[in-house]
Amino acid sequence: MEKRKAYNIRFHFDPRTKLILLILFSVVVMIDVTDGPAYVVRAIMTYIPVILVCLEGKPHIGARFTVLFIFATWLTEVAQDNIGGVAGMLILFLCFMITQFAPTMIMVWYCISTTKISEFMAAMNRMHLPQGLTISIAVMMRFFPTLSEEYRAIRDAMRMRGIALGRGRVTKMIEYRLVPLLFSCINIGDELSAAAVTRGLGAPVKRTNVCEIGFHGMDYVVVVVTLALAILYIYLSGANGLV
DSSP, X not given: OHHHHHHHHHHOOOHHHHHHHHHHHHHHHTSOOOSSXXXXXXXXXXXXXXXXXXXXXXXXXXXXXXXXXXXXXXXXXXHHHHOOHHHHHHHHHHHHHHHHHHHHHHHHHHHHHHOOHHHHHHHHHHTTOOHHHHHHHHHHHHHHHHHHHHHHHHHHHXXXXXXXXXXXXXXXXXXXXXXXXXXXXXXXXXXXXXXXXXXXXXXXXXXXXXXXXXXXXXXXXXXXXXXXXXHHHHHHHXXXXXX
16 A cells, blocks of 8 residues: 555656646647657657556557558558558548547547546646636546547437447437537536536635645656657658748
């Protein structure tokens, strides 16, 4: 138990660290590089979210992303040389979306799944951000995981009733899955708003928080390494005339 507690303290990053990493990845994603030294730096940065996910005790997700990224990279080279026409364009587009945006998407998933709302609120209060912005982001962070759980529940219920995609039942899938999901979105939004009001998030007083946040050694290491790679990537991209 003591070893596990030490492990969690060592690798539990501050919410502000995760926000800095997300901003850096968002900047890097805006520059498209397909070869050269800049591409090598980009490939190295791609696996930073994978390492962070593995440190959180979910190596299977990191392994899936690694396999998907390698497969998309390989399929891009194959499609460029051997597949033409509309099929080739579709394959290249899908592979481009995976290699270009998947690192940022897994970083977003990492931030949402590993950050408690209380920690996030405490970090935003220390940054003196407006309450309107902080509450909006907090509600959004709760909305998507709750929506995912709701969709899985609807999917399981439809499977029990024999309603699945295909087999001539596409219209039923839309009717029995998407329509309930849309109504669930409305209910989830109302419930989260009511929960925020109940907890006094909009009250004009200074909030207190019992959770402990702060920068540790690993926070500085990860931020410095990612920042150095991002600066190097932008510099190499500029040398190639891409920025």
